[in-house]
Amino acid sequence: MTPHSTAMNAATDPPTTRPPANQPLLQVEDLVVEFPTRRGTLRAIDGIGFHIDPGEVLGVVGESGAGKSLTGAAIIGLLEPPGRVAGGRITLENERIDGLPPEAMRRIRGKRIGAIFQDPLTSLNPLYSVGRQLTETITTHLPMGQAEARRRAIELLAEVGIPAPERRVDQYPHQFSGGMRQRVVIALALCANPRLIIADEPTTALDVSIQAQIIALLKRLCREHGTAVMLITHDMGVIAETADRVAVMYAGRIAEIGPVRQVIKHPLHPYTVGLMGSIPSVGMERARLAQIDGAMPRLTAIPRGCAFNPRCPRAVERCLADRPELMAKGTSRVACWLHGG
Amino acid sequence: MAAEAQRAAPAAPPAGPLVRVGALKRYFDVSPTLLTRVLERQGRLILKAVDGVDFAIARGETFSIVGESGCGKSTVARLIVGLYRPTAGAIEFDGVDTGALRSRRALAPLRRRQQMIFQDPYASLNPRWRVCDIIAEPIRVFRQLDGNAAILARVGELLQHVGLAAADGEKYPHEFSGGQRQRISIARALASKPEFLVCDEPTSALDVSVQAQILNLMKDLQRELNLTYLFISHNLAVVYHISDRVAVMYLGRLAEVAPTRALFTRPRHPYTRMLLDTIPDLAMTGRQRTPVAGEVPNPLNPPTGCAFHPRCPFADARCRAERPEPQRPKDGGPEGALVACHAVEEGRLPADERAPKPPAAAR
Numbered sequence: 001m002t003p004h005s006t007a008m009n010a011a012t013d014p015p016t017t018r019p020p021a022n023q024p025l026l027q028v029e030d031l032v033v034e035f036p037t038r039r040g041t042l043r044a045i046d047g048i049g050f051h052i053d054p055g056e057v058l059g060v061v062g063e064s065g066a067g068k069s070l071t072g073a074a075i076i077g078l079l080e081p082p083g084r085v086a087g088g089r090i091t092l093e094n095e096r097i098d099g100l101p102p103e104a105m106r107r108i109r110g111k112r113i114g115a116i117f118q119d120p121l122t123s124l125n126p127l128y129s130v131g132r133q134l135t136e137t138i139t140t141h142l143p144m145g146q147a148e149a150r151r152r153a154i155e156l157l158a159e160v161g162i163p164a165p166e167r168r169v170d171q172y173p174h175q176f177s178g179g180m181r182q183r184v185v186i187a188l189a190l191c192a193n194p195r196l197i198i199a200d201e202p203t204t205a206l207d208v209s210i211q212a213q214i215i216a217l218l219k220r221l222c223r224e225h226g227t228a229v230m231l232i233t234h235d236m237g238v239i240a241e242t243a244d245r246v247a248v249m250y251a252g253r254i255a256e257i258g259p260v261r262q263v264i265k266h267p268l269h270p271y272t273v274g275l276m277g278s279i280p281s282v283g284m285e286r287a288r289l290a291q292i293d294g295a296m297p298r299l300t301a302i303p304r305g306c307a308f309n310p311r312c313p314r315a316v317e318r319c320l321a322d323r324p325e326l327m328a329k330g331t332s333r334v335a336c337w338l339h340g341g
Numbered sequence: 342m343a344a345e346a347q348r349a350a351p352a353a354p355p356a357g358p359l360v361r362v363g364a365l366k367r368y369f370d371v372s373p374t375l376l377t378r379v380l381e382r383q384g385r386l387i388l389k390a391v392d393g394v395d396f397a398i399a400r401g402e403t404f405s406i407v408g409e410s411g412c413g414k415s416t417v418a419r420l421i422v423g424l425y426r427p428t429a430g431a432i433e434f435d436g437v438d439t440g441a442l443r444s445r446r447a448l449a450p451l452r453r454r455q456q457m458i459f460q461d462p463y464a465s466l467n468p469r470w471r472v473c474d475i476i477a478e479p480i481r482v483f484r485q486l487d488g489n490a491a492i493l494a495r496v497g498e499l500l501q502h503v504g505l506a507a508a509d510g511e512k513y514p515h516e517f518s519g520g521q522r523q524r525i526s527i528a529r530a531l532a533s534k535p536e537f538l539v540c541d542e543p544t545s546a547l548d549v550s551v552q553a554q555i556l557n558l559m560k561d562l563q564r565e566l567n568l569t570y571l572f573i574s575h576n577l578a579v580v581y582h583i584s585d586r587v588a589v590m591y592l593g594r595l596a597e598v599a600p601t602r603a604l605f606t607r608p609r610h611p612y613t614r615m616l617l618d619t620i621p622d623l624a625m626t627g628r629q630r631t632p633v634a635g636e637v638p639n640p641l642n643p644p645t646g647c648a649f650h651p652r653c654p655f656a657d658a659r660c661r662a663e664r665p666e667p668q669r670p671k672d673g674g675p676e677g678a679l680v681a682c683h684a685v686e687e688g689r690l691p692a693d694e695r696a697p698k699p700p701a702a703a704r
Binding site (some may be wrong): 234236238241289291 | 605
């Protein structure tokens with residue numbers, strides 16, 4: 001965050017030009033993420049593709065190890081080495097952003113793509129006051145002086161619902177509660193008015209009553225600012241309340257993607273069906289929950305054909321040999337031989 | 342295992358609850374060091390994690406405690422299995438006051454009958470021990486079987502009972518996934534043939550599909566072995582699924598106790614109502630949640646009167662001054678229902694009927 005980069009920003013970043021409405025904001029095509037290890041290369045993400053429209057909330061749901069967080073990290077260029085994007089394209093507003101040099105990527109992060117992570121405490125620097133972190137981000141990405149940036153920081157804190165922002169702006173992260181810290185993180189993500197926010201489990205570390213507040217806040221802000229969100233979570237409930245469309249991931253691939261109502265009420269992929277049935281729900285009297293036996297395969301042992309076939313109650317011979325790609329079915333797309341091919 | 346007669350059942354099972362706690366309190370001294378206190382003229386700092394809790398758990402029942410972090414639910418669990426000593430109050434197990442038994446030896450027969458399953462299956466299994474040694478430890482400690490062969494055979498049985506293979510005993514915990522580790526924890530908890538299991542967020546660290554496996558396993562085991570569960574969770578949907586009766590805790594005290602269905606369809610305490618409002622709407626009825634403002638106050642400095650009053654839309658002067666005690670609601674309510682709320686007692690609260698979701702939502 002040097003003055004040098006601030007100047008460069010001001011010079012190179014014209015006011016955001018809106019792409020035509022029919023063009024997606026973010027397009028991911030055939031993305032592959034690999035981890036080279038001593039015992040060979042592991043494919044954590046194996047050819048996934050999706051898009052996010054301007055102002056849209058895309059939920060990405062899946063169990064641990066499905067690759068949902070890695071997808072987010074790949075888009076904002078924060079893959080932990082030795083992980084690397086080994087194939088595919090990521091385009092933001094018609095500009096290819098995968099494989100950009102770190103400095104160029106750093107200018108996109110924060111300015112055009114904001115990020116919210118699970119643990120608000122590790123997203124904030126404990127040694128800097130909240131106001132300093134906000135003003136630093138603002139002056140890095142926007143042509144603003146210190147005084148103006150501080151005014152904007154206070155406005156942002158007020159906007160995310162922090163009481164007495166004039167006083168709170170000079171406090172340190174440890175003086176905030178968990179829910180208030182997550183609000184600060186959201187304010188940080190909104191600093192430069194990004195077009196897209198990648199939110200990775202933004203409510204998982206929070207108590208249920210705070211969770212509801214944060215979801216309501218995210219929804220309101222994105223509606224007001226027209227910001228698109230890629231919402232990564234394992235919690236179908238959060239997706240049901242927040243997302244417009246949802247992508248269900250399994251073993252590094254998208255099993256099913258479609259309008260959230262469609263996927264939740266009428267899931268097509270046997271994995272989605274099992275997942276929905278395994279969620280306990282208030283008001284539903286069931287002696288037993290639907291159970292998907294077994295566990296998601298390790299990256300070292302992804303089965304041939306459809307990765308879900310060993311656990312699938314409806315697997316047929318073809319599932320053991322041929323890997324299904326996403327196929328259109330109604331308003332959804334699903335990677336399952338039951339539905340076409 | 343059935344042939345083994347799971348537990349030495351007394352000829353006539355005694356009436357009365359299996360577990361009863363009365364006026365249970367646990368305070369933690371979180372004061373700064375003496376030197377700091379003297380230099381900075383500070384007093385002692387006492388955290389009242391559990392501040393007067395009463396309940397009883399019947400045999401074969403699943404009793405759940407829900408609440409947000411810091412409400413004291415895990416402390417209650419740890420008090421009951423003896424990981425903490427109570428500051429005040431009584432814990433009775435099968436009619437025996439555990440507070441009266443001070444020595445380890447006197448407590449051992451009781452401890453055998455109650456076991457605990459912890460939240461984090463990565464932290465609760467010793468990574469240097471083979472699984473068979475982990476599961477055999479309670480058997481060895483309580484000298485239930487003699488000879489390695491007999492113990493190993495029993496471990497194999499236990500592993501199969503929780504859905505693993507007998508041969509898995511040779512492996513180390515790191516060779517298992519989170520769900521499998523939780524199965525190992527359950528096998529260990531069952532090893533001493535207990536009657537009562539305290540489960541502290543046993544599925545919170547697990548993915549939903551694995552959570553379903555573990556919840557189904559727990560229900561199956563309960564039926565087969567006639568177990569009694571104390572289930573601690575913050576996940577209301579899980580609690581709804583597994584419990585017979587539910588207690589809602591807030592800042593170290595009980596806000597409301599009621600049979601599961603009654604609590605979820607006709608919540609009385611304003612805090613219970615608020616908690617129910619936070620459940621995400623998976624049925625997608627389009628119902629708008631109204632997030633309640635405010636957060637759980639600092640337990641070191643709880644509000645006066647009813648601890649919930651700063652967040653309660655129905656609070657008045659009495660709520661701010663006088664602490665409500667749990668009592669039977671005026672209109673009776675279901676058997677065993679208790680509410681600690683002045684507004685409910687005075688009839689100031691509108692009834693809150695929540696129709697259970699239409700069965701069409703069920704698959």
